[in-house]
Amino acid sequence: MSPPVVAVPAAAADGLDAACRWLDGMNAEVRTDARVVPLESLAGWHCDAGAGVIEHASGRFFRVEGLRVEYPGHEVPTWDQPIINQWDVGVLGVLARELDGRVELLVQAKPEPGNCNGVQISPTVQATRSNYTQVHGGRPVPYLRHFTEAPPGAVLADVLQSEHGSWFLRKYNRNMVVRVHGDVEVLPGFRWLPIEVLHGLLAVDDLVNMDTRTVLSCLPSGPAGRTSVHSLQDVLSWITEVRSRREISSATLPLNELSGWERRGGRIRHVTGRYFEVIGVEVRAAGREVARWSQPMFAARGTGLVALLLTRVEGVPHVLLQLRREPGLAGGAELAPTVQCTPALYEDAPELRRPPFLDDVLAADATAIRFDTTLSDEGGRFYHTRSRHVIVETERQVEHPDFRWVAAHQLDQLLWHSGYLNVQARSLVACLRSLEPALRAVGDR
Amino acid sequence: MSPPVVAVPAAAADGLDAACRWLDGMNAEVRTDARVVPLESLAGWHCDAGAGVIEHASGRFFRVEGLRVEYPGHEVPTWDQPIINQWDVGVLGVLARELDGRVELLVQAKPEPGNCNGVQISPTVQATRSNYTQVHGGRPVPYLRHFTEAPPGAVLADVLQSEHGSWFLRKYNRNMVVRVHGDVEVLPGFRWLPIEVLHGLLAVDDLVNMDTRTVLSCLPSGPAGRTSVHSLQDVLSWITEVRSRREISSATLPLNELSGWERRGGRIRHVTGRYFEVIGVEVRAAGREVARWSQPMFAARGTGLVALLLTRVEGVPHVLLQLRREPGLAGGAELAPTVQCTPALYEDAPELRRPPFLDDVLAADATAIRFDTTLSDEGGRFYHTRSRHVIVETERQVEHPDFRWVAAHQLDQLLWHSGYLNVQARSLVACLRSLEPALRAVGDR
Numbered sequence: 001m002s003p004p005v006v007a008v009p010a011a012a013a014d015g016l017d018a019a020c021r022w023l024d025g026m027n028a029e030v031r032t033d034a035r036v037v038p039l040e041s042l043a044g045w046h047c048d049a050g051a052g053v054i055e056h057a058s059g060r061f062f063r064v065e066g067l068r069v070e071y072p073g074h075e076v077p078t079w080d081q082p083i084i085n086q087w088d089v090g091v092l093g094v095l096a097r098e099l100d101g102r103v104e105l106l107v108q109a110k111p112e113p114g115n116c117n118g119v120q121i122s123p124t125v126q127a128t129r130s131n132y133t134q135v136h137g138g139r140p141v142p143y144l145r146h147f148t149e150a151p152p153g154a155v156l157a158d159v160l161q162s163e164h165g166s167w168f169l170r171k172y173n174r175n176m177v178v179r180v181h182g183d184v185e186v187l188p189g190f191r192w193l194p195i196e197v198l199h200g201l202l203a204v205d206d207l208v209n210m211d212t213r214t215v216l217s218c219l220p221s222g223p224a225g226r227t228s229v230h231s232l233q234d235v236l237s238w239i240t241e242v243r244s245r246r247e248i249s250s251a252t253l254p255l256n257e258l259s260g261w262e263r264r265g266g267r268i269r270h271v272t273g274r275y276f277e278v279i280g281v282e283v284r285a286a287g288r289e290v291a292r293w294s295q296p297m298f299a300a301r302g303t304g305l306v307a308l309l310l311t312r313v314e315g316v317p318h319v320l321l322q323l324r325r326e327p328g329l330a331g332g333a334e335l336a337p338t339v340q341c342t343p344a345l346y347e348d349a350p351e352l353r354r355p356p357f358l359d360d361v362l363a364a365d366a367t368a369i370r371f372d373t374t375l376s377d378e379g380g381r382f383y384h385t386r387s388r389h390v391i392v393e394t395e396r397q398v399e400h401p402d403f404r405w406v407a408a409h410q411l412d413q414l415l416w417h418s419g420y421l422n423v424q425a426r427s428l429v430a431c432l433r434s435l436e437p438a439l440r441a442v443g444d445r
Numbered sequence: 446m447s448p449p450v451v452a453v454p455a456a457a458a459d460g461l462d463a464a465c466r467w468l469d470g471m472n473a474e475v476r477t478d479a480r481v482v483p484l485e486s487l488a489g490w491h492c493d494a495g496a497g498v499i500e501h502a503s504g505r506f507f508r509v510e511g512l513r514v515e516y517p518g519h520e521v522p523t524w525d526q527p528i529i530n531q532w533d534v535g536v537l538g539v540l541a542r543e544l545d546g547r548v549e550l551l552v553q554a555k556p557e558p559g560n561c562n563g564v565q566i567s568p569t570v571q572a573t574r575s576n577y578t579q580v581h582g583g584r585p586v587p588y589l590r591h592f593t594e595a596p597p598g599a600v601l602a603d604v605l606q607s608e609h610g611s612w613f614l615r616k617y618n619r620n621m622v623v624r625v626h627g628d629v630e631v632l633p634g635f636r637w638l639p640i641e642v643l644h645g646l647l648a649v650d651d652l653v654n655m656d657t658r659t660v661l662s663c664l665p666s667g668p669a670g671r672t673s674v675h676s677l678q679d680v681l682s683w684i685t686e687v688r689s690r691r692e693i694s695s696a697t698l699p700l701n702e703l704s705g706w707e708r709r710g711g712r713i714r715h716v717t718g719r720y721f722e723v724i725g726v727e728v729r730a731a732g733r734e735v736a737r738w739s740q741p742m743f744a745a746r747g748t749g750l751v752a753l754l755l756t757r758v759e760g761v762p763h764v765l766l767q768l769r770r771e772p773g774l775a776g777g778a779e780l781a782p783t784v785q786c787t788p789a790l791y792e793d794a795p796e797l798r799r800p801p802f803l804d805d806v807l808a809a810d811a812t813a814i815r816f817d818t819t820l821s822d823e824g825g826r827f828y829h830t831r832s833r834h835v836i837v838e839t840e841r842q843v844e845h846p847d848f849r850w851v852a853a854h855q856l857d858q859l860l861w862h863s864g865y866l867n868v869q870a871r872s873l874v875a876c877l878r879s880l881e882p883a884l885r886a887v888g889d890r
Contacts, residue, residue: 088691231597244605
């Protein structure tokens with residue numbers, strides 16, 4: 001793997017080289033092969049063609065259910081879809097340390113069955129609660145006690161944040177950053193990376209995984225200018241107003257009764273071939289551990305696009321966010337990127353109205369594109385599912401009734417709390433911070 | 446009505462007298478009679494003895510459903526109960542103005558069928574969304590446009606907050622305070638009250654209604670000392686940790702299948718006679734408007750107790766809060782008062798373990814009791830349902846694993862956001878601020 005061609009502080013350049021060599025070595029050492037198989041043949045899972053729910057024989061892990069969504073006034077006012085119901089709250093935890101004034105994070109090179117490549121950079125800990133409380137037995141999760149037994153004052157971030165609201169039903173993960181002092185043993189597959197190096201690696205396609213990106217977004221960044229287009233109270237008031245409308249509602253229903261979806265060729269697919277499919281995967285992991293298992297996965301049709309318009313007001317970076325209602329979000333609406341869609345849908349389905357600002361992003365001048373990397377969605381549930389992450393700088397501070405310019409320092413305030421930014425917005429916030437030295441510092445709030 | 450015997454600023458004493466005279470006048474003018482009738486006889490409601498759900502024939506207003514709660518590890522690990530499902534989000538809005546440096550709030554003297562007395566002090570606006578969007582016709586809600594069309598910068602508070610998590614299923618109200626400049630017509634039944642007067646009136650039993658108390662709690666208070674026993678990050682981390690355990694879950698089931706509950710004498714009651722009853726009420730309102738309607742209501746058995754232990758750390762007031770899981774809370778756990786229970790339950794049911802700190806409150810020395818007033822729960826849904834509100838000052842800064850001392854200025858930060866403090870805690874925060882001049886100032890955050 002070649003180091004990315006990005007502007008990084010000189011001190012980080014060597015680190016980038018070293019990190020790329022480490023990842024090459026890890027790819028040679030560990031390997032996860034995932035083979036797509038018919039849902040009917042998934043060992044251990046109840047998923048006959050007539051199944052109303054796909055679930056594991058043990059009742060563990062997660063279930064795929066059917067959902068009927070009502071969204072009056074929306075372009076598509078009602079639709080059916082499969083959705084993942086995973087009631088367990090996971091911990092996504094990153095250990096941080098300061099070394100000679102530099103912040104370093106302990107990351108793991110981890111393969112996942114859904115990855116389109118080999119290993120990706122993962123948090124120190126990425127575990128579900130039933131996993132780490134070992135109710136089902138199994139080996140202890142490395143480094144977990146640093147998170148579950150963090151001393152007062154050591155916690156830099158600890159917040160429940162939503163996962164994909166279109167594919168998960170009310171799923172939340174606990175995003176944690178804990179500061180450690182003194183020595184921590186570095187286990188095989190783990191490595192301390194300076195935060196500048198991690199920021200540099202974000203510019204490599206499919207390398208820093210989604211869980212790492214969301215934790216990075218929750219890390220407090222340094223204080224920026226106090227200027228903002230809207231006061232934080234006015235941003236919060238906008239969120240409250242939209243949420244109080246309760247415009248989206250949903251109810252579960254059996255998978256085999258979903259309108260517009262069919263079970264064909266061992267998968268569940270939309271009759272138009274659009275959106276996503278539910279597929280079966282047989283996994284064979286080799287390396288330090290050998291394991292085999294089967295599981296259903298979601299596979300998106302087409303690469304997604306998540307994009308931010310970025311502008312500066314009196315030098316303070318602002319991004320344009322929308323409030324997006326997604327059926328799986330418990331609060332009903334969260335702040336989302338300027339653009340969040342699958343662009344191919346608007347070529348294949350011209351009856352759909354193009355989302356606002358999509359063309360501003362797709363037609364942006366190369367000099368205005370500050371970030372453009374395709375990154376993977378969570379490889380434990382999503383198969384070869386990727387989104388192009390784009391940040392476009394503009395001087396056109398356009399206003400739109402359904403969008404607001406939010407200052408970077410306001411994002412920091414919002415990310416201290418649960419449920420304000422959706423996972424796509426958080427992923428882009430991590431990318432944004434990689435661009436903005438002023439936003440990089442790690443400090444207490 | 447006599448003005449309360451409380452220490453108020455001299456300027457507020459006259460205001461208290463005047464407010465009491467106004468309320469006496471309002472009680473002579475408007476009147477709401479509520480007569481308890483059998484559920485079977487409620488006009489317009491489907492509630493035969495065999496009904497699985499009690500609902501209005503029009504599908505409007507709210508429904509009473511059955512709920513089965515699972516709470517493993519709790520003293521009572523599973524129970525059934527009726528619960529109110531009201532999907533509509535209400536607006537509880539108070540207009541504020543500054544006059545000669547004094548903050549005044551526009552309140553309404555409003556009767557409600559559940560009130561044990563006559564009128565109580567209510568917010569400027571107390572309306573459900575379907576009410577104020579007039580989807581069902583009806584007259585416009587006075588003052589509503591000040592809230593729905595508040596200009597930027599005028600909003601002092603705007604946040605969705607939970608209602609009773611034991612009696613409402615995921616019900617949220619939008620708590621708003623909006624500042625107005627210039628003249629606003631004062632309609633009959635409304636009055637500007639200086640905030641000191643409103644604080645003084647909190648010391649009168651059953652006078653300042655629950656909706657007013659929750660809005661008052663969301664009003665930003667002045668900056669207090671920065672000292673705190675725990676950092677805000679550590680308080681948030683505690684909340685995140687408890688919420689991520691997902692220890693409480695529930696599912697609806699038909700009312701006539703609830704274990705431990707019976708339909709008898711036209712009501713739904715627990716077989717032990719404890720907890721609460723679902724009753725029918727026929728309402729006749731007379732005054733400026735004449736109206737008659739019928740509705741089901743919840744009637745608590747016994748007076749509740751909600752209490753805060755208060756201490757000072759380097760002069761900064763701190764209160765002792767617990768994280769309480771309630772079946773109707775969407776987030777599963779919110780900060781609750783030091784004590785929140787029905788004390789009579791522990792006399793009648795000695796098999797129940799007495800809640801922590803209950804005896805510290807019940808046996809508190811009179812000189813330590815800073816606040817002690819019995820206040821009504823929401824009179825639109827709860828019949829003669831009241832809680833004694835107590836604040837006890839202590840020098841014993843006891844630690845308990847399930848409780849935290851939280852500084853008053855931290856409450857202010859938390860109340861800026863949805864879902865951190867339950868309605869009982871918010872009600873007590875309003876009472877606390879009435880005691881603490883340093884907490885009274887209204888400013889921007």
